[in-house]
Amino acid sequence: MAENAPKEGQCLEFQTEVKQLLQLMIHSLYTNKEVFIRELVSNASDALDKVRFESLTDKNILGDDTDFRINIKLDKNAKTITITDNGIGMNRDEVIRNIGTIARSGSKAFVEKLTGDQKLDSNMIGQFGVGFYSVFMVASKVKLVTRCAGGKDAAIEWESEGSSEYTIKESDKKTRGTEITVYLKDGEQEYVEDWRVRSIIKKYSDFIAFPIYLPNDKGKDEVVNETKPLWKRPPADITKEQYEEFFKTALGGFDSPAMTIHSKAEGVLEYSFLLFVPGKAPFDLFMPERKHGIKLYVKRVFVMEDCKELFPEYLRFIKGVVDSEDLPLNISREMLQNNPTVAKIRKGLVSMVLSRFSELAEHDAKAYLELWKLFGPIIKEGLHSDSENKEKLLQLIRFQSSMGDTDDDVTSLKQYVGRMREGQKYIYYISGDNRSIIEKSPHIEIFREKSIEVLYMVDTVDEWIIPDIYNFEGKELRSIAKGDLDLGDLGKDEKKEKEEAQSEFKKLSERIKNLLSDSVKDVRVTTRLKDSACCLVADEHDMGSYMEKMMKAMGQEFTPAKPVLELNARHPVIVNLKALYEKDAKSSLLDEWAKLLFDQAHIAEGHAIKDPQAYLKRVNDLLVKVSADVIK
Incomplete structure (x- = not known):
């Protein structure tokens, strides 16, 4: 008391x-x-x-x-x-x-x-x-x-x-x-x-x-x-203003909803629902203690708010009311978790929401883009957690790509596949913090030259869902920053060029690999580069550098994998390194310049280098030498 x-x-x-x-x-x-x-x-x-x-x-x-x-x-x-x-x-x-x-x-x-x-x-x-x-x-x-x-x-x-x-x-x-x-x-x-x-x-x-x-x-x-609840009235009798006021007053919205879904399920189960997609992302969307915005009623009697059991986590931004005619009035939150009727209602609600998203994407791409900008990364979570609706979600997800100019230029997987060049085997992608950083990446140079589209994975969730997507319409997703480059029929000339360069640069590659053995798994020539002298790639089955960066940011423990250093055999710096090696295989300059290139490759990846002072000394030593040669 x-x-x-x-x-x-x-x-x-x-x-x-x-x-x-x-x-x-x-x-x-x-x-x-x-x-x-x-x-x-x-x-x-x-x-x-x-x-x-x-x-x-x-x-x-x-x-x-x-x-x-x-x-x-x-x-x-x-x-x-x-x-x-x-x-x-x-x-x-x-x-x-x-x-x-x-x-x-x-x-x-x-x-x-x-x-x-x-x-x-x-x-x-x-x-x-x-x-x-x-x-x-x-x-x-x-x-x-x-x-x-x-x-x-x-x-x-x-x-x-x-x-x-x-x-x-x-x-x-x-x-x-x-x-x-x-x-x-x-x-x-x-x-x-x-x-x-x-x-x-x-x-x-x-x-x-x-x-x-x-x-x-x-x-x-x-x-x-x-006194008749809004969700029990025919949708045709309700104005846009009435929906909006219900959203604000009954559900705590503070803007106009981006989408309203009002319907009734009849048949084996009977339930009414009035759902809203907010026009702005709720302030607590990523807070662990956030509440779900679904209120559950049974035969018009309020049972509970924050009803997590009716929608999966990746649709946690949905607000609304669900009114069941079949659930018992005294149902508890514990009973909801294993109730077959609740599971069927949930399945129907999720199907309805995803179908409405699909309709919007098909008939009003601009409106869908606005919805996607608000909740896209959250919807993507469903690919990892909702295998039952995977095919629907694959049609809904959007990515930035090299075909666009701004962050708003996004594409679906279906659109990407429809634009694939003849002879292209894979859906190519690259991960990074944002479009600006990705477009400066050396990995994208060959793809830009050959007009091969690359998806930009800029959402934090993207790296986690790639294994869940794996392939789309028979086309496997392939990172352009992992493993050996495979352009299929589009890379025939480069393949031949690489085979010749591998033999020509074999000894230099081995020399640099031995020098950097504590830091790299391998050193090899590549044809993926056009303007850059070198780059780092993850081995085929290793964790990518961007994933490692995210793991560090989250404080996760893991064993970093050594990257592979790839050399551009046509770049003047690499050609000169080869000439220096042939002149003096034990040259200390070769050591310093190889280490300098390795650090530059790290910087190009957006990563911090291990020893900035040593890097600066190498740069300054190089500048001293070059400037001295110029004024001779």
Whole structure:
């Protein structure tokens, strides 16, 4: 049982982040102040959802009060608006936890995410779990009286003027639920006008599943909202604006959704669903403690939020409502994990979402690109975790490529295969931090010369999913930075040239290999280079250099594989090295220049060299020699 509040009242301070938030609200210049009604009604609806769910296992919790409702009273003389629900209510500890503090980092994140755009910032209120505080945009004082369902704890009265503190004390409220009285600031009298409040409810809260009552001109309470849930209505009867407000108010969105999916499954199983793809990536998308945005209902009764069991991790950005006619009302999160009905619903939902993505990609490539820029790397995760939908995902994934000019120029695997040159056996790719770095890579030189397209793997997840893709339409994926170069029929001339060069440069290659034996697995000539003197490649079955770089960044332990140093037999530097070797096979200059080339190859890979001071000395020594030769 919660600790009792003193009957005479106790003064407590708000948490630091709450103080910051209150100051933002009190001094708000938002033109969209009306959202405070949306937030208070939404909180009341949540409280009713919770008590209805609790009543499934505890019939006594409702007592004689079984008529779930939200009441709004307007008092023009007192300049107050009062919103009352007969929901779950709160005890003292819950009031302090839910209003005096923020259990998660919601308020802090909200402050950090403020954009300066009044409309956007006010819409963000719901997403960050700070909706209650929006009342201080219009209130000089707020009084909350609440009693927890079940009657075990005393009723509590909470009051604040939005300063750094609040008072809390016991109340004589006899019925369960919460009553919030908002004392309006001067200049905010519009919110006690009946027509104004009705229009706000119609705009934001028409979809609330519980009746919202306002007195009519005769003083009799009347329902002012539709009580049929939005997801149960025919899609043809719902406007874009209604979908958008549901997304913001019920699901915490703060923008316009990029996609809305509203349908109903009938047959062996029956369930309705209303799903949204956010127009902006949620702020906690990559946080371990993030919540999934799916609310589960059974026969219109709210069962749980954050329902991870209905969507895989790679679709965790989806928000929405799923309402099943077949699940038991008392289903728990543990029961969900092994429930065959849940598995079938999940399968149907995932199939529907991926199909809608495919339709968008086919009919509106520009809109799909915007969706892909937001969630593409996350969708790619599905190739590793969802083998059942692998073929669908292979059609959806996009990559940058050498055919494009900007980061927005992406291609599908199907488009790539359709552009492959005659005689090309593989789908070629290269991994790197970004397009700019990749396009400076020596590995791409031969492909640029021969107009062979190369996919750019710039997303962190790409290296992890390559083994899961392996091939597409019979074409194997091949890294241009691993193993020996194989251009198939497109590399016949280079193959012959390489065979001749291997014999010609064999002794020099062996000399450099012995010199760098602690650092390289092999040294060989290559025809993959056109402008560069040398490059590093990973052996066929070794971890690539970019994967090693990521493993280091993540603090993972691994044994680095030695790379292969490849030499461009046509480059003047390599030709001169060969001449120097033939003149003096034990020349110290040969050693220094070979080490210098090896370090340069590392730099070209985007990696740090082991001994920068030694590298600088070699460069300076070379400059001294060259400059001395010039002025002779």
